[in-house]
Amino acid sequence: MLSADERRAAEQLALALDGDPGAADEARELALLLSGAAGAARIDIPGEEIERALAGTRLRRPGAKRTRRRAWPLAAAAAVAVVAALALPLLRSSPTVDVEARAAGAIDRRAVIHVVSRITSPTGVLPSGGLTTWIDHGGGRERVRLTRTDADGIPLVDVLSTPGRYLRYQVRTRTAVTGPSCRVVASGCAELLDPVELYRQALLRNGIGNARKVTTGDGPVYRFSLPLPGSAGRPGIHQVVSLDAESFLPRTIEWRDRTGTVAVISVALVEQLAPDALPAGVFRLPLAADTHVRQVDASGAEVRLLDHGRITLARLRSSNIATAWLGQEADGWRLQRIDVFKYTAGIAVRYRYGDATLWTYDQVVPPVLRAGHLSPVKILEDGPSPVHFYQTAAGGAVAERDLRDVTVAVVAPALTKIDVLQLISRARPL
Amino acid sequence: MAREPLDEARFRREQGDLDLLFRAHYPEIVRYLAVRLGSREEAADLACDVFLEAVRSAPRLRWRGRPVLAWLYRVAANMAADRLRQRGREVPVEQVPEPAVEDPDTLPDRDALVRALGRLPADQQLAVHLRLVEGRPFAEVARLMGRSPAACQMLVLRAGRTLRSLLETEGIHAER
Numbered sequence: 164m165l166s167a168d169e170r171r172a173a174e175q176l177a178l179a180l181d182g183d184p185g186a187a188d189e190a191r192e193l194a195l196l197l198s199g200a201a202g203a204a205r206i207d208i209p210g211e212e213i214e215r216a217l218a219g220t221r222l223r224r225p226g227a228k229r230t231r232r233r234a235w236p237l238a239a240a241a242a243v244a245v246v247a248a249l250a251l252p253l254l255r256s257s258p259t260v261d262v263e264a265r266a267a268g269a270i271d272r273r274a275v276i277h278v279v280s281r282i283t284s285p286t287g288v289l290p291s292g293g294l295t296t297w298i299d300h301g302g303g304r305e306r307v308r309l310t311r312t313d314a315d316g317i318p319l320v321d322v323l324s325t326p327g328r329y330l331r332y333q334v335r336t337r338t339a340v341t342g343p344s345c346r347v348v349a350s351g352c353a354e355l356l357d358p359v360e361l362y363r364q365a366l367l368r369n370g371i372g373n374a375r376k377v378t379t380g381d382g383p384v385y386r387f388s389l390p391l392p393g394s395a396g397r398p399g400i401h402q403v404v405s406l407d408a409e410s411f412l413p414r415t416i417e418w419r420d421r422t423g424t425v426a427v428i429s430v431a432l433v434e435q436l437a438p439d440a441l442p443a444g445v446f447r448l449p450l451a452a453d454t455h456v457r458q459v460d461a462s463g464a465e466v467r468l469l470d471h472g473r474i475t476l477a478r479l480r481s482s483n484i485a486t487a488w489l490g491q492e493a494d495g496w497r498l499q500r501i502d503v504f505k506y507t508a509g510i511a512v513r514y515r516y517g518d519a520t521l522w523t524y525d526q527v528v529p530p531v532l533r534a535g536h537l538s539p540v541k542i543l544e545d546g547p548s549p550v551h552f553y554q555t556a557a558g559g560a561v562a563e564r565d566l567r568d569v570t571v572a573v574v575a576p577a578l579t580k581i582d583v584l585q586l587i588s589r590a591r592p593l
Numbered sequence: 594m595a596r597e598p599l600d601e602a603r604f605r606r607e608q609g610d611l612d613l614l615f616r617a618h619y620p621e622i623v624r625y626l627a628v629r630l631g632s633r634e635e636a637a638d639l640a641c642d643v644f645l646e647a648v649r650s651a652p653r654l655r656w657r658g659r660p661v662l663a664w665l666y667r668v669a670a671n672m673a674a675d676r677l678r679q680r681g682r683e684v685p686v687e688q689v690p691e692p693a694v695e696d697p698d699t700l701p702d703r704d705a706l707v708r709a710l711g712r713l714p715a716d717q718q719l720a721v722h723l724r725l726v727e728g729r730p731f732a733e734v735a736r737l738m739g740r741s742p743a744a745c746q747m748l749v750l751r752a753g754r755t756l757r758s759l760l761e762t763e764g765i766h767a768e769r
Contacts, residue, residue: 173746176753177731180724193753200706200756201725204628208620212637217615220641220648338633457632465632 209335262385262406263371269411270363274435275299275445278359284426288400288418289358292319296357297445299438306446307355323448324355327526330448337451341533342459343508343526349463358416358428362404365389376408383408391418400425456533460508466527471504479503479512480593485568486512486523487590493519494586504529519575519586525568531555532563532572543584550587552580562587600660607661608651615644618662622669625722628711629673639676643669663737666723670715709759717752720745 179186179194293312311320321332332339345351374387384405391400403417418426458466496517504511509526541552559576562583571590607614626636723734735742
């Protein structure tokens, strides 16, 4: 049973929410708080996102697949007819072994490969639009940066994958997911496989058995068919490659299944650069300041805090936690307390030194550092490893660097960059 | 009531035109789920599942004086509860308050407010969402929630008090 006072308080709050200045004090206070919280939750959903989501649900509606399949062979037949009309005279069979060798030699695995292509995929087997990929095989330590745009070139998704770290940023919604590998996101690893890279893998694995030289409206090409490496696509898809007869690089790659063409990749650029000739920032992914970043563990589950609490220096020393510190005193500030945070995917340690805080961590970046950590504003080559500078969401200056077993970060809102740099240079294993 | 035939006509229209239903209500379902789940991406994902459920079930709904949207919110709430149950009992990192006096980085911000909203009991949160996020009058909130306007006002009062105490734990105070 509600008391009369409670009822009155609820009515007063309703009045305050309607903007009545005569409402009771508590009601006005709560109205202010609730309005603030509601304002923060009132996120804008752009019209394009609604249409994209609607289109996505249409494809998933019962019966949608069957309808598309019926409709597709006609479109595919038309596309094939156009391609056949363009591919006018079939010249003659070419010496296949040469094409294979030249094609394999055209893409240098030791170089950083930059591919720009445009994808048309009415069936959605690949996302339609522009695709820009940078791939650095880096002697087994592969780095990939991939940007997908819509048909007008407006960025939709930006992905950066480096050893042990994966970041996927949705530009329009300003949301990002980060984790230890591409496996943390459904289809995350498949997304990283550029169609040109898939072509290269299939070429090296299968060779070319059936290349024909044909002349198209854009000049001569070698055309041949290769299987698509199974993990990347649906079973039964193969790729029909049109290879530029001079550069031996792909011009178009057409993915086909038994119903016809399911995607056409028009390759605008395949550029190969020495690692030291890369444009600055290629393997860095800047995030907008208000990006919401979700950190997940290796299984894809959101990283969660299992336990946290204060710990003594002696206990921390006797534990097997890899950490570092600045000593008993740093820049005149004494070490005040140490806290350990155990996450589902790793451990972080926080040291308080007056106005400065030192964080040390391995796999899990503490939430307060997360967004800035992913997009450093400055990188300074100093000492044993580079120091990355960035800011917390609250504006505090952060300097971060990797030590041998652990990453250390100094957060000090009141200090200058030089002071923070001096502090982090004192970080050493505990 | 005079509105009844109009409401029923809208119900029938939305029931029969799922694209119309989607365009009209997808944004508010995403906003609702984003707070419930604490993730904008996951909310967009689950909202699509809510509308797919509508594709399957809406044609079978009967007019009982409440709009299709009320049913959508119920499905969204159930799906969100399932998703939260799946996550288990671990506490998301973002939900663990740190002592504000000691940590200069936990300043009052949008995230703190949204996190606090997400920790409200489900019915209080829905009432706040409908009244304050979507800006509906209490009479409409009541129709969507299947309760009386007074009960909805009481839910919002409790939500306000819970929110105040949650934020005070984090050292964030409402201005008077």
